[in-house]
Amino acid sequence: MNRVYVCSCFGITEQQVKKHAADGACTPRQIASASKAGTDCGSCVRRIQALLGRGSCPRRELADQGMPVLSEVLAEAGTGRREAVEYGTAAREAA
Numbered sequence: 001m002n003r004v005y006v007c008s009c010f011g012i013t014e015q016q017v018k019k020h021a022a023d024g025a026c027t028p029r030q031i032a033s034a035s036k037a038g039t040d041c042g043s044c045v046r047r048i049q050a051l052l053g054r055g056s057c058p059r060r061e062l063a064d065q066g067m068p069v070l071s072e073v074l075a076e077a078g079t080g081r082r083e084a085v086e087y088g089t090a091a092r093e094a095a
Helices: 014-022 028-035 045-052 058-064 070-077 081-094
Strands: 005-007
Touching: 005 014, 005 045, 014 028, 014 045, 028 045
Parallel strands: none
Antiparallel strands: none
8 A cells, every 4th residue: 555645744644634534524624633634834734725625515514504513413413423424414415
């Protein structure tokens, strides 16, 4: 496996950033909360932004529709991020 490091300060790879994004992290700040990437020297923040792209953000979409955001969904459901994102997707489709 060829590892491409995004954050050399904390050894965070592209694959890890993509996994956190798939689990619901939509911004570099949310990636930092999940992995610490971007919190030391900051040189990786632009790379993280590029990996995240301008795609959809389940959390932002829920908030725009007046639905509970991820932290509220997690608290109510007592579940992980992936399940919360799936919950948000199902809620959007039902609306």
